[in-house]
Amino acid sequence: MTHFVRSTPTLSLLTGALVLATLASSTVGQAQELPAVKPSAPLLLKSRGSFLVGGNAVAQTPAQLSYFTPDPPPSGTTVTVNQMYVDFMVPLVERGLPVVMVHGATLTGKSYDTTPDGRMGWFEYFVRKGHATYLPDQVSRGRSGFDISTYNDVRAGVKPLSALPNFWRFGDELAWTQFRFGPTFGTPFADEQFPVEAAAEFSKQAVPDLNYVLPNPNPNIAATAQLAAQLKGAVLMGHSQSGTLPLDAALADPTGVRAMVLLEPGGCRSATWTDAQIASLAKIPMLVEFGDHLDAVTGTMVNWQNQFNDCQAFIGRVKAAGGVADMLHPPELGIFGNSHMVMQDKNNLVIADLVLAWLNQHARR
Amino acid sequence: MTHFVRSTPTLSLLTGALVLATLASSTVGQAQELPAVKPSAPLLLKSRGSFLVGGNAVAQTPAQLSYFTPDPPPSGTTVTVNQMYVDFMVPLVERGLPVVMVHGATLTGKSYDTTPDGRMGWFEYFVRKGHATYLPDQVSRGRSGFDISTYNDVRAGVKPLSALPNFWRFGDELAWTQFRFGPTFGTPFADEQFPVEAAAEFSKQAVPDLNYVLPNPNPNIAATAQLAAQLKGAVLMGHSQSGTLPLDAALADPTGVRAMVLLEPGGCRSATWTDAQIASLAKIPMLVEFGDHLDAVTGTMVNWQNQFNDCQAFIGRVKAAGGVADMLHPPELGIFGNSHMVMQDKNNLVIADLVLAWLNQHARR
Numbered sequence: 001m002t003h004f005v006r007s008t009p010t011l012s013l014l015t016g017a018l019v020l021a022t023l024a025s026s027t028v029g030q031a032q033e034l035p036a037v038k039p040s041a042p043l044l045l046k047s048r049g050s051f052l053v054g055g056n057a058v059a060q061t062p063a064q065l066s067y068f069t070p071d072p073p074p075s076g077t078t079v080t081v082n083q084m085y086v087d088f089m090v091p092l093v094e095r096g097l098p099v100v101m102v103h104g105a106t107l108t109g110k111s112y113d114t115t116p117d118g119r120m121g122w123f124e125y126f127v128r129k130g131h132a133t134y135l136p137d138q139v140s141r142g143r144s145g146f147d148i149s150t151y152n153d154v155r156a157g158v159k160p161l162s163a164l165p166n167f168w169r170f171g172d173e174l175a176w177t178q179f180r181f182g183p184t185f186g187t188p189f190a191d192e193q194f195p196v197e198a199a200a201e202f203s204k205q206a207v208p209d210l211n212y213v214l215p216n217p218n219p220n221i222a223a224t225a226q227l228a229a230q231l232k233g234a235v236l237m238g239h240s241q242s243g244t245l246p247l248d249a250a251l252a253d254p255t256g257v258r259a260m261v262l263l264e265p266g267g268c269r270s271a272t273w274t275d276a277q278i279a280s281l282a283k284i285p286m287l288v289e290f291g292d293h294l295d296a297v298t299g300t301m302v303n304w305q306n307q308f309n310d311c312q313a314f315i316g317r318v319k320a321a322g323g324v325a326d327m328l329h330p331p332e333l334g335i336f337g338n339s340h341m342v343m344q345d346k347n348n349l350v351i352a353d354l355v356l357a358w359l360n361q362h363a364r365r
Numbered sequence: 366m367t368h369f370v371r372s373t374p375t376l377s378l379l380t381g382a383l384v385l386a387t388l389a390s391s392t393v394g395q396a397q398e399l400p401a402v403k404p405s406a407p408l409l410l411k412s413r414g415s416f417l418v419g420g421n422a423v424a425q426t427p428a429q430l431s432y433f434t435p436d437p438p439p440s441g442t443t444v445t446v447n448q449m450y451v452d453f454m455v456p457l458v459e460r461g462l463p464v465v466m467v468h469g470a471t472l473t474g475k476s477y478d479t480t481p482d483g484r485m486g487w488f489e490y491f492v493r494k495g496h497a498t499y500l501p502d503q504v505s506r507g508r509s510g511f512d513i514s515t516y517n518d519v520r521a522g523v524k525p526l527s528a529l530p531n532f533w534r535f536g537d538e539l540a541w542t543q544f545r546f547g548p549t550f551g552t553p554f555a556d557e558q559f560p561v562e563a564a565a566e567f568s569k570q571a572v573p574d575l576n577y578v579l580p581n582p583n584p585n586i587a588a589t590a591q592l593a594a595q596l597k598g599a600v601l602m603g604h605s606q607s608g609t610l611p612l613d614a615a616l617a618d619p620t621g622v623r624a625m626v627l628l629e630p631g632g633c634r635s636a637t638w639t640d641a642q643i644a645s646l647a648k649i650p651m652l653v654e655f656g657d658h659l660d661a662v663t664g665t666m667v668n669w670q671n672q673f674n675d676c677q678a679f680i681g682r683v684k685a686a687g688g689v690a691d692m693l694h695p696p697e698l699g700i701f702g703n704s705h706m707v708m709q710d711k712n713n714l715v716i717a718d719l720v721l722a723w724l725n726q727h728a729r730r
Contacts (some may be wrong), residue, residue, distance in 0.1 A: 043412075057565075080569045205511075362415060
């Protein structure tokens with residue numbers, strides 16, 4: 001937790017949280033006291049486990065059985081696709097709403113767990129702070145599995161090569177600049193918060209991503225909305241590729257969506273929402289977070305300054321419709337150097353405290 | 366825990382454990398008392414988290430970037446492959462050795478977590494019994510990710526269609542008979558222990574499996590051996606496809622392998638080991654488990670009775686070399702109806718207790 005302050009060296013973490021709470025809310029004074037967390041203290045859980053949400057049965061092309069050529073056995077072909085794997089922990093004493101943490105492109109729920117350099121991630125930290133926390137792998141990725149029917153059709157010669165699904169996986173060089181570890185591959189920003197010494201460990205977290213060929217609408221929307229409803233009220237958190245997933249889920253089914261946290265979404269599609277959609281979204285408090293160095297890297301896939309500006313415009317529309325919509329931009333609080341992988345940054349628990357303070361104001365049980 | 370007794374209705378769980386301990390060991394009387402587990406009691410952890418073992422950097426073919434066609438950004442292509450994702454829990458009070466639980470074909474570590482019908486799995490149960498427990502996703506699967514370079518080469522036209530990697534994923538119909546849920550798809554055995562009413566949930570656990578095209582030697586061997594060494598001593602458990610992985614890992618590097626548990630391996634390759642290999646394996650206690658109805662299903666990919674017989678022959682060789690090698694065959698203890706997915710069966714904790722009792726005899730801290 002050193003080096004996170006550039007211009008206001010005496011700013012304490014608590015001060016940061018209070019500053020945010022003061023800035024973000026007109027209901028100052030209602031904040032509950034958050035439990036102190038000592039990362040090495042034992043973790044006491046009421047329950048934990050994993051399950052799968054959604055999914056539908058399809059028939060796979062028998063080409064899958066070529067695994068056992070030349071003598072494939074008689075076999076059925078029905079498989080389930082579009083399900084979403086979720087693991088979870090529930091603290092013994094719950095102090096806030098359940099939180100569903102959805103990861104970004106070519107990553108899995110691992111994003112929110114132990115950091116690449118071995119520190120506590122947000123998954124455990126939010127539990128220690130009293131939130132039942134749910135960690136999905138997006139549909140088609142990680143422990144959620146994926147649909148190989150089109151792939152098998154091509155392999156069997158039933159469909160053309162051009163039908164092959166588009167697996168995408170970011171490379172280390174792209175990640176470095178795109179996720180703002182530094183201005184050029186191998187060089188960090190002077191105040192960089194991402195643990196760049198563990199970049200090789202971060203590289204191991206990447207998995208192939210099939211989102212480009214998911215059904216429309218994206219099954220993650222219904223799955224997260226369904227999960228929130230099953231939880232009888234939850235905070236939906238999205239990151240990057242899934243940054244606006246909470247908005248889509250809330251519009252699909254607002255039943256369980258009590259608050260939304262958008263971590264560096266690839267834009268907020270500010271101009272695309274109808275006034276009716278904005279009115280619906282304005283009924284649910286939302287927090288948008290963007291880190292530092294937004295305009296310091298050019299030529300990458302996404303220009304984060306543009307996405308920040310788009311989200312500010314979106315926040316403006318929601319506020320104009322009477323909604324609670326706040327921007328958490330740590331540099332404005334004197335907290336510098338945060339990367340795109342904010343939940344893994346060296347000051348990840350500092351940022352978590354700011355999010356938790358906002359939840360404590362706007363998304364109470 | 367009803368219905369698990371067919372011919373000896375008064376056999377208690379404890380009796381079963383003692384019978385096994387008595388049968389399996391010449392050192393009766395050393396058993397530690399195992400803590401009683403109340404599944405609904407809070408879970409107290411010293412630590413938990415996740416990390417990745419192994420992995421090496423490779424260059425991906427730029428075809429991956431077609432995700433963003435027609436305007437792919439400048440991007441690097443270095444990715445890490447062959448890493449193994451592991452999540453873990455360490456109980457506050459450890460009473461036994463760490464246990465590494467490796468899953469079988471077209472599945473992930475989820476196999477050992479919450480059962481398809483929502484009961485506690487072996488992952489949590491072993492932790493509650495005092496074992497730090499480590500749950501990998503096999504290399505190339507789930508949260509371990511996989512290598513898409515050959516796939517991208519084919520997609521880019523650099524390699525022929527015939528080079529496409531062989532994804533395999535079992536279908537529901539094959540799983541039903543192959544995993545011995547019942548004699549024909551949809552019909553369970555009368556005393557079936559698998560929770561067949563949740564077969565649709567089990568179907569959601571399946572993911573595409575790339576083991577057929579993994580490098581040789583299989584990277585899971587080095588990764589699990591390395592994990593055991595890092596833990597300074599662990600029990601390696603394998604299931605089905607990974608059933609003999611503990612043997613291979615121990616031969617590759619026995620440093621950390623303190624005991625081996627082989628759950629329904631697809632055979633024990635009894636005739637293939639050299640005498641020198643058998644002598645090495647005989648230094649490490651091993652338990653092999655096979656459930657019920659081994660010869661009741663014909664025409665499937667694997668004939669389990671044959672695998673059982675092969676493992677009995679293997680056990681014979683290890684014993685002849687002075688090793689501790691035991692067969693846990695629940696029907697011989699009056700426990701009937703266990704499926705191939707023993708860690709998910711309705712009596713999964715009964716079988717776990719038998720394994721734990723054996724570990725308590727042969728793999729103490």
